[in-house]
Amino acid sequence: MLNVVLALSFAANPTVVTLSNGMRWVLAPSSNEPRVGGVVVVRVGGAHERAGEAGVAHLLEHLAFKGTPVTGPFIEWRLEHEALDEVLRLTERYDTLVAERGEQSKEAIELLMELTVAEGKWEAQAIPWAFVALMNKHDLRFNAQTSFDRTRYVGDFPPSQLELWLTAQAEQFAAPVFRQFRAERDVVLQERFDSESPFTDAMATLYQGALGDDRPWSLIGSPEDIRRISPSTVDAFYARHYAPSNAVGALVGNFDPVQAEQTLRRTFERIPDRSTAPMPIPPLGPPKHQVVKGRERGVLLAFPQPGLFDSRSLANRVALAALTQEGGALFELCAANKPCTRLTLSRGPATWSDHLLVLAMTPSATASPKQLLDEALSRLERAAPSEAQLRAAWKEVQLDAAHERSTRAMRAAVLAESLINGAPLDDVFLERVTPPSSPAEVRKALARFRRDQASTIVQGGP
Amino acid sequence: MKRLLSALVLSSCAPLIAGTSRVLPPNLQTDPADVASKAEASPDVPVERLVLENEVTVFWQRVPDSRLVDIVVGLGCGDLDDPSGRPGLTATTLEAAFVAGSSLEPLAQRAAFQALGTSPVASTELGFSLVRLSVLRPDFAAGLELLVDALAHPRFEPAPTLAVLERYAARPTSKNAEHLRRGLLPQGTGASQLLDPALIRSTPREAMVEHARRCVTPNRLVLGLSGDLDEDAIRAASKVVAGLQKGDASARMTLPFSNRTASLRLRPDASTRRATIAIAGSAGNLSARERVAATILTQVLSSSLLQELRSELGYVYSTRGLVVSGAGVNLALVTFTTRRERAFHATRRAVEAFETWWKAWPLTPQVVERVKLQLLAFERARSPASLVERRVERWLLDGPNGEARSDLEMLESIDAGALQQIFVKAFAPERRQLIVSGDVDPASPWSSLGAVEQ
Numbered sequence: 084m085l086n087v088v089l090a091l092s093f094a095a096n097p098t099v100v101t102l103s104n105g106m107r108w109v110l111a112p113s114s115n116e117p118r119v120g121g122v123v124v125v126r127v128g129g130a131h132e133r134a135g136e137a138g139v140a141h142l143l144e145h146l147a148f149k150g151t152p153v154t155g156p157f158i159e160w161r162l163e164h165e166a167l168d169e170v171l172r173l174t175e176r177y178d179t180l181v182a183e184r185g186e187q188s189k190e191a192i193e194l195l196m197e198l199t200v201a202e203g204k205w206e207a208q209a210i211p212w213a214f215v216a217l218m219n220k221h222d223l224r225f226n227a228q229t230s231f232d233r234t235r236y237v238g239d240f241p242p243s244q245l246e247l248w249l250t251a252q253a254e255q256f257a258a259p260v261f262r263q264f265r266a267e268r269d270v271v272l273q274e275r276f277d278s279e280s281p282f283t284d285a286m287a288t289l290y291q292g293a294l295g296d297d298r299p300w301s302l303i304g305s306p307e308d309i310r311r312i313s314p315s316t317v318d319a320f321y322a323r324h325y326a327p328s329n330a331v332g333a334l335v336g337n338f339d340p341v342q343a344e345q346t347l348r349r350t351f352e353r354i355p356d357r358s359t360a361p362m363p364i365p366p367l368g369p370p371k372h373q374v375v376k377g378r379e380r381g382v383l384l385a386f387p388q389p390g391l392f393d394s395r396s397l398a399n400r401v402a403l404a405a406l407t408q409e410g411g412a413l414f415e416l417c418a419a420n421k422p423c424t425r426l427t428l429s430r431g432p433a434t435w436s437d438h439l440l441v442l443a444m445t446p447s448a449t450a451s452p453k454q455l456l457d458e459a460l461s462r463l464e465r466a467a468p469s470e471a472q473l474r475a476a477w478k479e480v481q482l483d484a485a486h487e488r489s490t491r492a493m494r495a496a497v498l499a500e501s502l503i504n505g506a507p508l509d510d511v512f513l514e515r516v517t518p519p520s521s522p523a524e525v526r527k528a529l530a531r532f533r534r535d536q537a538s539t540i541v542q543g544g545p
Numbered sequence: 546m547k548r549l550l551s552a553l554v555l556s557s558c559a560p561l562i563a564g565t566s567r568v569l570p571p572n573l574q575t576d577p578a579d580v581a582s583k584a585e586a587s588p589d590v591p592v593e594r595l596v597l598e599n600e601v602t603v604f605w606q607r608v609p610d611s612r613l614v615d616i617v618v619g620l621g622c623g624d625l626d627d628p629s630g631r632p633g634l635t636a637t638t639l640e641a642a643f644v645a646g647s648s649l650e651p652l653a654q655r656a657a658f659q660a661l662g663t664s665p666v667a668s669t670e671l672g673f674s675l676v677r678l679s680v681l682r683p684d685f686a687a688g689l690e691l692l693v694d695a696l697a698h699p700r701f702e703p704a705p706t707l708a709v710l711e712r713y714a715a716r717p718t719s720k721n722a723e724h725l726r727r728g729l730l731p732q733g734t735g736a737s738q739l740l741d742p743a744l745i746r747s748t749p750r751e752a753m754v755e756h757a758r759r760c761v762t763p764n765r766l767v768l769g770l771s772g773d774l775d776e777d778a779i780r781a782a783s784k785v786v787a788g789l790q791k792g793d794a795s796a797r798m799t800l801p802f803s804n805r806t807a808s809l810r811l812r813p814d815a816s817t818r819r820a821t822i823a824i825a826g827s828a829g830n831l832s833a834r835e836r837v838a839a840t841i842l843t844q845v846l847s848s849s850l851l852q853e854l855r856s857e858l859g860y861v862y863s864t865r866g867l868v869v870s871g872a873g874v875n876l877a878l879v880t881f882t883t884r885r886e887r888a889f890h891a892t893r894r895a896v897e898a899f900e901t902w903w904k905a906w907p908l909t910p911q912v913v914e915r916v917k918l919q920l921l922a923f924e925r926a927r928s929p930a931s932l933v934e935r936r937v938e939r940w941l942l943d944g945p946n947g948e949a950r951s952d953l954e955m956l957e958s959i960d961a962g963a964l965q966q967i968f969v970k971a972f973a974p975e976r977r978q979l980i981v982s983g984d985v986d987p988a989s990p991w992s993s994l995g996a997v998e999q
Contacts, residue, residue, distance in 0.1 A: 217577060244582055246581075254573060257569050269862065270863070276819070318566060479663065
């Protein structure tokens with residue numbers, strides 16, 4: 084069942100640099116690569132948001148690209164700071180007034196005019212795209228993602244720009260300036276609308292049930308909260324989580340590790356550490372069954388899954404692939420003329436640790452959500468993939484793993500997580516941590532997709 | 546001098562963002578621009594090209610140590626090749642080829658793909674189609690053979706073909722994308738027709754067989770590969786394409802952008818929950834370099850609109866510039882999304898911006914340079930699979946004798962003057978169309994922006 088695969092080779096074994104402020108970096112040089120991939124992983128995401136601030140982690144990630152006190156002022160920071168401070172102060176006042184009296188109230192309209200004038204004055208002092216332009220000018224590709232418990236800032240750049248990337252990232256980490264706050268908040272709000280599904284609210288209910296506390300547990304925020312997030316809320320969130328000891332970095336590719344370490348000590352090491360307010364994700368609770376109303380009829384079926392560094396995780400992934408590939412129990416459920424018209428999978432929270440796998444299913448016109456749920460659970464009870472199906476499932480999981488490591492930045496992210504989770508750093512495919520499983524182990528893993536393990540939500544439509 | 550002043554000012558302020566926890570330590574106040582290297586960017590790894598015995602072109606890039614091989618088959622058949630009365634024929638023919646049997650029975654064919662852990666993904670564009678398959682390195686030869694066999698010997702067995710047609714007819718589509726497409730293309734082709742589920746379900750097998758025969762020929766097919774491969778491995782595996790029969794290179798359809806009287810097409814649809822506005826210009830036939838210039842142009846225009854409409858007036862959420870290309874057709878598009886209550890004002894402001902730009906080209910070299918830098922960075926960091934795919938697309942659009950330079954080289958050579966030429970070609974008032982779709986208020990005074998067709 085197991086194919087021999089080539090180990091991903093590094094020119095030198097990865098090493099770890101620990102800075103005096105507690106931040107750790109994995110350095111994985113490789114002369115085979117033409118460029119360098121880098122990542123800064125902050126151990127914070129949607130799971131760490133408090134009630135009333137769902138979406139703040141994502142908004143902070145957006146604002147981080149608006150520059151710093153060094154990169155962004157048109158003439159000098161002192162002048163811009165005064166003008167920006169006024170804008171942010173008026174923004175807070177305006178938000179409060181709108182909440183109390185409404186957007187169309189006379190006071191709100193007058194204050195909006197004042198805010199608009201202040202924004203105009205600020206614009207004369209700032210170049211909000213300066214940070215992004217600097218990256219582009221020097222061939223640095225960048226991106227960021229916010230997930231359940233991580234915010235990642237990734238980059239890909241030529242070897243000659245290592246110092247630039249580390250300097251810019253360090254300054255961005257230490258002192259992001261909240262330029263164009265209202266516009267960015269609006270963008271985050273629209274992204275929230277764009278990523279909405281008929282099950283968005285039900286997902287949040289599911290996680291609240293599984294994780295048992297009153298956090299929002301919303302990966303993408305809530306419109307009501309996003310509209311109300313103020314600059315001071317974002318700053319407080321930053322203060323609670325963006326500290327060097329709460330972040331990990333990694334570099335993969337064509338760079339000199341000695342030069343990299345020296346540059347890290349000149350940049351990230353100069354950021355003083357700070358105590359943070361960790362909000363650990365609670366362990367998954369026992370299964371729950373709930374009925375909710377929603378925009379459309381549907382079913383959420385959720386199973387606890389071991390995290391990626393758990394030795395059982397590979398068997399679980401193969402089992403899941405066997406269930407969802409063509410001919411598998413869940414695939415057949417949603418093939419033509421069956422009770423389900425659509426099936427999507429999502430993982431949350433925190434795939435690095437124990438998490439929920441959620442199957443979202445839309446019933447066909449002739450099936451009720453309850454019927455669909457019963458049918459799905461029955462098929463899972465009876466699932467018995469053949470040897471050929473298990474081989475195909477294993478191949479699919481190997482391909483997924485290869486895709487997840489196909490870029491330098493992705494490999495850097497895996498190394499960062501390996502460091503966080505105490506896994507060996509020369510095992511980027513996690514083949515020692517989660518060795519390939521026997522068919523018997525995979526069949527045992529199928530038992531984790533049974534009725535007694537399932538949390539469910541039946542969504543009954545409007 | 547400015548940086549020295551800034552440094553002095555910075556060092557005297559602490560914390561640097563007063564009243565917050567965000568502090569830039571005094572010994573971390575380096576201007577990143579000062580540490581940026583002036584060294585030349587590292588040379589690009591080239592995309593190689595080889596031509597097989599039966600004249601099929603292969604583009605490839607070696608990726609040492611990669612566990613994956615990314616295969617892309619490009620076919621010179623797209624939506625524009627859908628005959629009138631058969632919208633979606635190209636797309637459904639392609640999808641059915643991989644599940645409805647080949648030299649293998651359908652079940653055996655699907656099992657063979659499943660044994661690779663994956664299955665092909667086909668996408669059909671206006672002027673061409675791409676089929677992508679990623680496999681593990683040891684499965685490269687088998688994967689390529691399965692793909693080519695499916696394309697060269699499609700059976701279109703009834704039951705699996707019907708299943709494909711059913712899925713295609715029932716698939717969720719972006720309503721705004723549909724509205725935009727129908728707004729852009731003139732009537733009279735399959736591509737411009739509504740994707741009618743009943744019509745799709747009733748597609749006769751003979752139509753699919755004939756369409757496949759026309760589309761899958763060596764002179765309309767190009768291969769793209771990236772992975773840990775060398776030329777010998779590629780030639781050995783590519784023997785499977787040697788059996789393809791050379792067919793007629795049928796005349797490619799060219800579409801005029803239509804002599805329309807309406808300059809604003811209004812497609813209200815409250816169910817989409819957002820408004821999408823597109824300003825479209827038809828640039829006709831463009832060379833590869835002109836297409837790159839058109840891409841930069843649309844990015845520059847959308848970036849400028851974003852600056853005006855979002856940043857300054859808070860009107861829109863996202864703007865996008867893109868060029869949609871087919872055989873002899875290039876549509877330059879600047880699109881943006883907004884909410885219902887802002888749609889009319891944002892559109893009016895965008896129309897005013899285009900009128901202003903038409904009268905006096907305002908895009909300074911600095912603006913152009915900024916956007917170019919963004920695109921250059923994007924191009925340089927493309928993955929090997931993406932680079933190869935770009936070469937495949939260019940071959941499909943421009944043929945075997947098309948531009949030899951890479952997109953990157955062409956990007957670097959384009960200046961503001963070249964963009965202005967494309968602007969004049971594409972966005973002359975008589976060639977400009979507005980398509981307004983989605984959650985918009987039909988009662989807004991749209992007719993003040995142009996002759997409306999609803």
